[in-house]
Each structure stands twice: as structure tokens, then as C-alpha cells.
Amino acid sequence: METLRVRGDRLSRRLEELGQVGAIEGGGCARLALTDADRAGRDLVVTWMRDLGLDVTIDEIGNVTAERAGSDGGPPVMCGSHIDTVATGGRYDGNLGVLAGLEVLETLAEAGVTTRRPLAVAFFTDEEGSRFAPDMLGSLVYAGAMTVEEAYDLVAIDGARLGDELARIGYLGATPCPGRVPHAYVELHIEQGPVLETGGEVIGAVTGVQGISWQEVTVTGQSNHAGTTPMSYRHDAGYVAAAATVFVRDLAAELGGHQVGTVGTLDLHPDLVNVVAGRARFTVDLRNTDEPDLRRAEDRLAGELERLGAAEGVTVARRPLARFAPVEFDPAIVELVESTAASLGFPARRLPSGAGHDAQMMARLCPAGMIFVPSAGGISHNPAEHTDPEHLEAGANVLLHTLLQLAGGLSLGAALDAAALDAAAPTAAAPTAAEPESSGGPA
Ligand code: HGY
Ligand code: MN
């Protein structure tokens, strides 16, 4: 089994074909969660799953799991990711983890290999969160940290209700949430940053995911004439939004370390050249690998918004959209990814993830970990997103042999003692992240 390898050409072909669904200029994809494009992407991947004879289930939040039987029953070793994208997405973010999982199962079927434990590949609903906040929504519900009822009532940035959209695209499944607890979960994903490429490594053994804080800020001032209103008379919501945006940038520079801050959306009203903005609505994405530092950043921003609001005579309302504390992956899995990469001859390094991933939610249920491959130029959430085919194949081969070792196949290096992993599995509920204080979309 040591010589078993995936078919890199077949993986690349499927990525190319899925990349054509919701294709946008520049070679990227636009498949926002629960849109018609997302449905088309889902239908294509489900067809591939069924063509492989896998047992496909759709759960109450639209997560899709395809399972391949093992010689023993019991909980599967699971892999997967997401196939929804941001509106200006690339063709590898999420898609790689799902299609590489499919490739692994097809490779095992062709080789006539049956693992001891069942194997499963899943795609989770609305991982991106950019249409329906919070992100990692499907895996959050799968992990039992949000009820389906609460999720169904989430409102999108375009006003749609999540439950209605899920039914409309035909993916409101019957399999209950929370989902079945897997034996272990491993996610292959592009790094989406510059670390591996800069360091010359091919594989990242991901140690965890940084904390995420999303909030929507609504500033209400007074629309007024741009020419006749003296500056001292103004209650300019646009100015407060701009000053807050600069503050977020400067705060990240001041705090340093892993602190990052982004104002990614900004909407002014009435949005006219000769009218002082009476209302500004924008979002702030703060992240840090360290929870106390992330809280410090949130508190500093809250204080600055209060100061700006008082000085400009406007009101400032804040609405949390997502809040997840940093997550550490299971050390045994991090070690297994690293040793498997070494056994396959791929230079590897450990690193935290700057992006959120479904694996951080699955880590609440079972031992979880991730495998990264390089992103060209560190670019992602951009049609120019690219990963070299040989890196895609390398990642899929590390996934293949990591899953084989977890599922009781032959080991490449030091076999991971399944009993040790069982012992590592969280007995009490895994330390749950701070729950999103609220997760609705715009009111
Ligand atoms: O926002 C994120 O980190 C992920 O792409 N959902
Ligand atoms: Mn992703």
C-alpha cells in the first residue's frame, strides 16, 4: 500500500470542471452559498460521489457526506471541506479538500483496498459566510454549536432567509444535525497565504486556526448639502466610517504579532456625490491566534467607535456576525501529517491557519487536523488564486496516506496507534469557541 498514489491528472480535471461552474473572468468562481451556482456545483459533486458508488447523505443544513464502507463498522475517518466560494473566488479554496477526498476514495476503489474503518468525504454548507454570516456555518451546525432552527432564520446580505434558500435549491436534507461523530477528521486546503511558498515547503502541518471576530457597524448621522453645510455643522457618517477603517489598519500595525484587521464592506447612504452621508454601514473582520489579544483589539475598536461617534454627533450601532476563539488541532494528527509528508519526501513545516476552516468546527467533535499546500503569491479569495498541479497532487497523496493510517490501512512511517488516538479523542465536549453572540445577517 506504501506505493499507492492518487491520479493527479484526474484531480486536476475535476477541479477544472468544477471551476467552470459559476466561472468568472480571470479563471475564478462565484458560487455564493445556496445560490443557483452553488446548487449546480453541489449537483456535479454529488453526481461524482454517486458514480463512485458511495453512500451519499444530505443533512438538515445541506451538508453532504459520501461514505465508503470499511471492513469494520463504526464511525468513519472523515475528510472534506467546502465548495461554496466568495463572489470573487478562486477554484481551489475548499474545492481541493473535497475533490482530493473523492480522488482518495476512487484510488482505493481502483486498487481494491478496503480500510478497517469506513472513510467519508464531505462538503459543508456556507463555509465562506460572505452571503450568510457566520462563516463555517454548516460545520458549526454539524458540530451542534448552532441549532438548525437558528440557522434557518439567518438573513443574507441580499435579504434572503437561509432555510428558504436551502429548500429552494433542493438541499434541505433529512439526516439530523448534529451529525455523527467521526473517528477523526482531516482537511486538505490551500494555505491562502505566502508562508509555504516563501519557505520552499510543499506541505503544511496545520497546528490550529486563529480566532475570528466579525461585526457589522451602522453609523447614523445626518444627510446634508455638501456645499452649504459648514464643516462644524456636519454629522458625517461617511467620515466616521473612513476614520474607523484607518483605525482598524493602524491597530493591527500597533498590536503586531498575528493581529490582522479588515474593513471589507462599506455602504454609504444616500451614496451621492453632493450629499453628506447620513448613514454608513461597514463590516470589521479582526483575527488573532491569541484570544486575549483578539479581545483587546475588539475592546480598542469599541472604544474608538464610541469616541468618534461622540465627536461627530452620530450614533454607532454594532452587531456581531461571527465570533470564534482560536482552535488547536490534535497533536497526534499534526504529527501524523508531518511524518506522512516526510515519508513521501515532501518538505513540510508546521503553521497556524490565518483563514477559518470547517476543521475548526469538527475539532469540537473529534481529533482533527489539516494539510496545507502552497498558494502562488499567497493569493486567495481572488480569481488569480493558483496552486501548482504537482502541489495539488502532493497534498492529495499526503491526505491519502494520512487517512489510510487513521482508518487502519498500512502505515508509511510510524503507524499511528489507533488506541492512542482513541485515547486522545476528547471525552468532555471539546473546549468550545466563544459562540457567535449573534449571527444574523443584516436586519
Ligand atoms: O473567512 C475565512 O477565513 C474563510 O474563508 N471562511
Ligand atoms: Mn476555504
Ligand code: MN
Ligand atoms: Mn475562503
